[in-house]
Amino acid sequence: MxxxxxxxxxxxxxxxxxxxxxxxxxxxxxxxxxxxxxxxxxxxxxxxxxxxxxxxxxxxxxxxxxxxxxxxxxxxxxxxxxxxxxxxxxxxxxxxxxxxxxxxxxxxxxxxxxxxxxxxxxxxxxxxxxxxxxxxxxxxxxxxxxxxxxxxxxxxxxxxxxxxxxxxxxxxxxxxxxxxxxxxxxQLSAAVRLDEPPGLLDASLLPDAVALLARSEDPAAGGFGSAPKFPPSAVLEFLIRHAAVPSDTADAAKDMAGRALAGMARSALRDQLDGGFARYSVTADWSVPHFEKMLYDNAQLLRVYAHWVRLGGNEVYSADEAAAVASRCADWMLESLRLPDGALASSLDADTVFDGVHHEGATYLWSVESLADALGADDAVQVARMMNIGPERTVSEFGSPLHPARKLSDADRRLWERVAPVLLTTRNLRNQPARDDKVVAGWNGLAVAGLAEAGAILGRPDLVSAAENMAGYLATVHWDGESKTLIRVSHDSRARGIGGLLEDYAFCADGFLALYAVTGTKRWYLLAEELLLAACTRFVESGQLADSTGESAQVFNAQGQRVGLDPFDNATPSGAAGFAGALLSYAAYSGSHGHRLMAGNILGLLPAIVSRAPRVAGWLLATAQAALAGPVEAAVAGPDSPLKRELHHALLTSPSPGLVVAVQKDDGGAPAGDPDVPLLLHRSGTPDGLPQVYLCRDMVCERPLGEAAAVRARLAAMGSGD
CATH class of the missing domain: 3.40.30.10 (Glutaredoxin)
Structure with missing residues (x-):
């Protein structure tokens, strides 16, 4: 004993x-x-x-x-x-x-x-x-x-x-x-060797993944699998990219994405009053959410809905409806999560506390009686019918969540536009869920990308400005340029705790590159470069990639005293997948063959994963789709003018998978003497001073184009393999 x-x-x-x-x-x-x-x-x-x-x-x-x-x-x-x-x-x-x-x-x-x-x-x-x-x-x-x-x-x-x-x-x-x-x-980490030449990427993996995803789709409600059902953000990004390239499976991919986006947007997963998305649904039809709202979900879904708008939508789910959803989601992020320093908080609680007792989702629930108190009896009856609020309360004694579960008719939409502000005002008078104010570097990186791209696609410069403020916070508070270290978490504008994980470096770098594409501000490209070069040193040892750097001896012991790499997407893309995507984009900007090979090595994980579980490989699949498309590199050269802005906008609204965009500009955001972005080297406007676009693959460029329509047509042709 x-x-x-x-x-x-x-x-x-x-x-x-x-x-x-x-x-x-x-x-x-x-x-x-x-x-x-x-x-x-x-x-x-x-x-x-x-x-x-x-x-x-x-x-x-x-x-x-x-x-x-x-x-x-x-x-x-x-x-x-x-x-x-x-x-x-x-x-x-x-x-x-x-x-x-x-x-x-x-x-x-x-x-x-x-x-x-x-x-x-x-x-x-x-x-x-x-x-x-x-x-x-x-x-x-x-x-x-x-x-x-x-x-x-x-x-x-x-x-x-x-x-x-x-x-x-x-x-x-x-x-x-x-x-x-x-x-x-x-562990699959041993399968990722970054010091060896990668194998060729098998293009057949992508249509095979679409076919496998179709087997687990819920075509009636949208999404994949049964209850509990989570927003499949990374998979949707892959399907949208796949749909942008002509193939035998492009239409199937587009329809699957449209059904999922429509199902979530019209359901209780999406807060019909403030636009934020809940973490998941406890029912297969999205009708009863688990009510916490996470930054990482909303940042990813904002980007996905904006990319659906960029793709053009279809008869399953229109681009106009998606644009409204994306815009309101962005508003919710900034209204509910933005901190005074410009960064975004982590989450809102699932529970609301009344008299010291936690009640799940109580802030968001309605009954016919509470609707009548807010709107009067006549409107309450119509809204209850339209939003599936019945006499039986589906969550608790507080009621049920609002959800139409269908596209609203014109008459219903007019009614909803009239009553929704009243209901939101009424709801705001209730006790509210608590907010977790910690700032997580990687999740804010996801938000930078989502806000920047949505701002460009939706024509909302305020979202781009918010992304710039957030990126500035990450650069100032989380990134130590001297030690080349990114800190994962900050509180009250003070970074503390462990160094960032692979996912933090990857998501922040991806966010900075997305922001650079939208703004042309060289500072963001240079920060992304610093992060990726630091990550290559920090997370690669003896040619092997790891998610962390051994912050804890206990964690190291628990995983058999080996470095760990989890290649599977969860609520966010895996660190490995995020790193592969950021490396691929960086290589397209910089011409770095070595970083392109590193991305290819990580994509070597796909065959083992896709055959068994494509739903947890969405971001790797999306990155593979970008790699197979080139990705196309676009350099916008020449003096600033309305035409140059039109050319830039044509690129930002192109659905070409993985397209990277570099814009020449007078950049006050980068220190004097900083090197130019390699993709812009030796690019110029026309001899008579007009701007033009160079479309390239592997830094080899075609004849430059000077009209937005010609740029769009050529991008479409390049996507079809021409």
């Missing part, structure tokens, strides 16, 4: 007499961690100190991972972590550690893989039991306060784990080592 150093009993564990009798989250910047600062659980932040303390006490670490907007995280906190008796037992026999998964996705990723391997399920809150060196040996997600069919109570779990640790330690540790080894063996 094992023995441990003396620990306090439950009563002592909640007092102040022992060195561990305190909750250490009060000074943490994370809103999620601060939500737990008053728990009687003696939480510690993730780090060497907590694990050293577990080793000193010879007890396991209880690791709880969640995020501020998570409904079930609030539920488990109220039921278990706020309960003094449960907290006392937890404090006595474990070192409790709390992690904000949005601050530490490296921690979340490796222990999510462990949780899925151990329990067959994943999600948040995540509850993982670790050895003092970070190896997982038992895990689950939400545990209730009392046993339920098929699910033990949290106290049952704590007692069983403690008993196993005390009585069967050798077996526990052996199983933990075995799990870590199996996770290392299952």
């Amino acid at each position: 094992r023995t441990t150093m003396p620990v306090p009993g439950p009563a002592e564990a909640t007092g102040n007499g022992s060195p561990w009798a305190s909750n250490a989250l009060g000074s943490e910047p994370s809103a999620y961690l601060r939500q737990h600062a008053d728990n009687p659980v003696h939480w510690r932040p993730f780090g060497d100190e907590a694990f050293a303390f577990a080793a000193e006490r010879d007890v396991p670490v209880f690791l709880s991972i969640g995020y501020a907007a998570c409904h079930w995280c609030h539920v488990m906190a109220h039921e278990s972590f706020e309960d003094p008796e449960t907290a006392g037992y937890l404090n006595a026999h474990f070192v409790p550690v709390k992690v904000d998964r949005e601050e530490r996705p490296d921690v979340d990723s490796v222990y999510m893989a462990a949780t899925q391997a151990i329990s067959g399920e994943g999600g948040w809150p995540m509850s993982v039991f670790l050895t003092p060196d970070g190896l997982a040996f038992h895990a689950g997600t939400y545990f209730p306060p009392v046993p339920l069919p098929g699910r033990p109570s949290f106290r049952n779990v704590l007692e069983a784990v403690h008993e196993a640790w005390m009585e069967r330690r050798d077996g526990v540790e052996q199983n933990a080592r075995g799990l870590a080894a199996s996770m290392a063996d299952g």
